[in-house]
Amino acid sequence: MALLSATQGTPERLWAIARVIAACGGSAPRSELQQWLRPRWDGVSDTAHDENDRGLVSQALQAASGLGLIESSRDSVRLLTTALPSDIGGFSDLVHDLLLAQAHQSADADILDAYACVVVETEKQGSRQWLSEWTAAQIADLLTRSLTPRAVETSAQRYNSTRHPAWLRWVEFIGLNETLSSRTTLLSVTGRLRRALRASNLPREQAISPVAFLGWVAATLPYLDKGTLFLAAAKRMNYVPGNAVSRLLSAALRDLHEDEVIRLIVPRGDAQVAARLAADSLAEVKAFNAVTLNGSTLDD
Secondary structure (H helix, E strand, O other), rough: OOOOOOOOOHHHHHHHHHHHHHHHHOEEHHHHHHHHHHOOOOOOOOOHHHHHHHHHHHHHHHHHHHOOEEEEEEHHHHHHEOOOOOOOHHHHHHHHHHHOOOOOOOOOHHHHHHHHHHHHHHHHOOOOOHHHHHHHHHHHHHHHHOOOOOOHHHHHHHOOOOOOOHHHHHHHHOOOOOOOOOOOOOEOOHHHHHHHHHHHOOEEEEOOHHHHHHHHHHHHOOOOOOOOHHHHHHHHHOOOOOOOOOOOHHHHHHHHHHHHOEEEEEOOOOOOOEEEEOOOOOOOOOEEOOOOOOOOHHOO
């Protein structure tokens, strides 16, 4: 079962599943796992509630299995990762890695594929706020038209309005969105970029050329500028990328520069501009000729 259709397969439930199995030595009986996830504190068995509980746990297990986090049989569940992170932040990184590793035609591949489409649409709209302004039905129509075609399509809508909340929940969990209020969401890759930089082997306190840095971004976060998912989405959506850094990536770079996680070296005088950021009348940094990573802040 895909993450977008498994409404009970929330990030917190999958994290709980992984932690319980890890505590059991990497494998656990399915019945015991169910007791841990849906405990009956009063000890009273109720057929209707018990059946509902089994359904909730089963859906979460199917979601974890589809993601590649666990292997589930009728009687037992086994954790597939040998190095489970110690905190939920690390689990967010693991989920991001598992989503990147999804097979091209898998249902869970739609999560990052859809995000690439959203990055492209942000360029077309010229704003990061459009996702809050559109209805779920409008967003579903856009993504259904824009996602990578499957070898075998069904009559059901590929991305529908009921799956949209699940998609928002998962992209926020992996650091690609911020919920500002119950009705307002802001597309942001700042959190994910910061975590990716921290885990990277990029040199600290040394100037990195824009070509090298943006090439690393494209390879590490392929739904952003010049990444494989981004370029494929742009082609499907009839969008020709410009020369400037995308709005989402520009905002993240400015955020990290202001937080002193990185330093964008700004061209001075007649120096040739190597990379131009997306237009923002309120931003001080318009372009950069190099990037340096502040190790003391980034790795803290």
